[in-house]
Amino acid sequence: MSADGTSLPRLAIRQFLFSLRRPARILVAVSGGSDSTGLLLLLDEAVKAASNPEISLCAATVDHALRAGSAEEAREIAALCASLGIPHSVRIWQGEKPKTGIMAAAREARYGLLAEAAEALGADLIVTGHTFDDQRETLEMRGMRTEQVSSGIADAVLFDRRFWILRPLLFSTRAYIRAFLRERGVGWIDDPSNEDEKYERVRVRRQPPADAAAETDIRATWEERLALSSRAADWLDRHFMLHGGLLGQVAPDGLREDRAVLDYALGRLTAVFGGQPFVPGRGQMERILAFAAGGKPGRMTAGRVVFDLRRDGLYLARESRGILPLVLRPGEAGVWDGRFYVWNGLTTSIEAEAATPRAPSFLCLSQESSAPKSLGAKGTLRFVESVIAQTRGGWIPVTSTGMRESMQHLPKAAWKRAIASAPALSSEGAYLAPESSRSIDLTPYFAPFDRFLTRFDFIFADRLSAVFATAPYAGLPLRSIDGKTI
Incomplete structure (x- = not known):
C-alpha cells in the first residue's frame, strides 16, 4: 500500500489477475480517458509479463454520439488496441437521446452495449477504470443527501444477470495512473463533460478533498454490508414464505428480529414486490418498520406494496393501482x-x-x-x-x-x-x-437486483431466487477478494 492508503496501480492489477478464476477472457471498457487507458495498458503489461495463456484481453469502446469528435476518438482507441494486439469493438449509442437525465440514460446504454460487445468477443467478465477518486466523489455526493453510511461504488456488480463488471483500480488514485501513462509515453483523451459544472460530480471534484482521517473506511463498510446481506438471507429461510409466487408472508417472529436485519430485508422485499429498482427512502422505511413492529392488525401502502398485518404475520402484495400493460x-x-x-x-x-x-x-x-x-x-x-x-x-x-x-x-x-x-x-x-x-x-424479475446486483447484496438476492424458484445468479468470477479465498 502507498503512503496515502491507496494501492499502486501495478500492484492492484497483479492482485486482481491473481484473484481471477481461470480461464478468463477480460473485456476492458476503454473510453480513451486516463483511467480506462491506464487500465488497458496495465492489464496488457501484466498479462504479457506473466505469459499466462489462461488469461486473455479484448476491449470495447462505447461511442455515445453526444458530441462531435467522439467517432474519431473511438478510432484512436481502436488503433491503440491494434498496436497492442488486443481485439477491439466500437459500439454506438443509437437513437434519440433524452433531454433530461442524460447521464443516467448514458450509463444504462453504456453497460448494455458493453455486454453486447462482451458476448460478441467471447469475454467472461468486464472491467472498468473507476478509481479511488471516483469513490471519494461518490461518497461525498451521497453524504450530501443522507446521513446513512454509504457503500460507495461497488468493486463488483453483476449486470443483467449476464456479466460481472469488476473495478480493479478502485483503490488506486488517478494521479498514480497518470504517472504510469507518462512513464509509458502514452497520452489520453480529456472529455469536455468532465469540466462542465452543470454535472454534480464535476462540482464535487473541484471542491477541496475531505480530511483523509475523516473519510469512510470503505472496506469495513463493505464487510458490514456483506454480513448484513448474509444475516438477512438467513432471516428469509427462517421467517419468510412465498404463496403462489405473488403473496409474501413474514412470520410474527420475523418481525421481532434485529432492526438492522428487518430494515434490510423488508426494504428489499418491498422493492421486489413493488417492482421498484430502489428500496424505499428513509422516511418510508421508518413508516414500514413502525407498522410492522407495532403489532396492531391493519393495512398500509408504501412503495406500491400493500402491507397487511395479521395475527399470523405480515403479508406483502403489489397494490392494484398503476399496473400498466x-x-x-x-x-x-x-x-x-x-x-x-x-x-x-x-x-x-x-x-x-x-x-x-x-x-x-x-x-x-x-x-x-x-x-x-x-x-x-x-x-x-x-x-x-x-x-x-x-x-x-x-x-x-x-x-x-x-x-x-x-x-x-x-x-x-x-x-x-x-x-x-x-x-x-x-x-x-x-x-x-x-x-x-x-x-x-x-x-x-427482481427490479432492485436483476439489472445491477452488487456483490454486497448477492447473498440475499441469490437466496431470494431460490424462494421464487428462479435460476440462481451467476457466481463471482473471482477465487479470492483482498487475499481471502471465497
Whole structure:
C-alpha cells in the first residue's frame, strides 16, 4: 500500500489477475480517458509479463454520439488496441437521446452495449477504470443527501444477470495512473463533460478533498454490508414464505428480529414486490418498520406494496393501482410492471396486463389437479402445492418449498389482492390458450437486483431466487477478494 492508503496501480492489477478464476477472457471498457487507458495498458503489461495463456484481453469502446469528435476518438482507441494486439469493438449509442437525465440514460446504454460487445468477443467478465477518486466523489455526493453510511461504488456488480463488471483500480488514485501513462509515453483523451459544472460530480471534484482521517473506511463498510446481506438471507429461510409466487408472508417472529436485519430485508422485499429498482427512502422505511413492529392488525401502502398485518404475520402484495400493460411484438422481450420478464415467442403481438377475475394469468395448475385453469375461478383458495409458472426453464413450482398448508388458510383479501397483481397474457384481443402460453417465456424479475446486483447484496438476492424458484445468479468470477479465498 502507498503512503496515502491507496494501492499502486501495478500492484492492484497483479492482485486482481491473481484473484481471477481461470480461464478468463477480460473485456476492458476503454473510453480513451486516463483511467480506462491506464487500465488497458496495465492489464496488457501484466498479462504479457506473466505469459499466462489462461488469461486473455479484448476491449470495447462505447461511442455515445453526444458530441462531435467522439467517432474519431473511438478510432484512436481502436488503433491503440491494434498496436497492442488486443481485439477491439466500437459500439454506438443509437437513437434519440433524452433531454433530461442524460447521464443516467448514458450509463444504462453504456453497460448494455458493453455486454453486447462482451458476448460478441467471447469475454467472461468486464472491467472498468473507476478509481479511488471516483469513490471519494461518490461518497461525498451521497453524504450530501443522507446521513446513512454509504457503500460507495461497488468493486463488483453483476449486470443483467449476464456479466460481472469488476473495478480493479478502485483503490488506486488517478494521479498514480497518470504517472504510469507518462512513464509509458502514452497520452489520453480529456472529455469536455468532465469540466462542465452543470454535472454534480464535476462540482464535487473541484471542491477541496475531505480530511483523509475523516473519510469512510470503505472496506469495513463493505464487510458490514456483506454480513448484513448474509444475516438477512438467513432471516428469509427462517421467517419468510412465498404463496403462489405473488403473496409474501413474514412470520410474527420475523418481525421481532434485529432492526438492522428487518430494515434490510423488508426494504428489499418491498422493492421486489413493488417492482421498484430502489428500496424505499428513509422516511418510508421508518413508516414500514413502525407498522410492522407495532403489532396492531391493519393495512398500509408504501412503495406500491400493500402491507397487511395479521395475527399470523405480515403479508406483502403489489397494490392494484398503476399496473400498466406491456405490448410485445413477435420476438421482443420486456419487463412487465418491474416484476416479470416476458419474451414473446409467438408470431403475433401479445399484451401483458393485470389479471381480472375472469382472466387466466401466468399461473396455472399442474396436470394432476382438476381445478379450473383461471385464477379467478371458484375454488382458487383450495389450491395446494399445485401452482406452477412457465419460465425460461420450463414449468416449475413457484410456491416456496416451506409452504405446506392449503391456500384456503390464507387471508382471502390478501390472496385476492395478490391474484389481481398477476400478469394475464392476451393476443389479438383474446386471452392466450394454454398451448399458446407455452411459447411465452415469463419469469419473476427482481427490479432492485436483476439489472445491477452488487456483490454486497448477492447473498440475499441469490437466496431470494431460490424462494421464487428462479435460476440462481451467476457466481463471482473471482477465487479470492483482498487475499481471502471465497
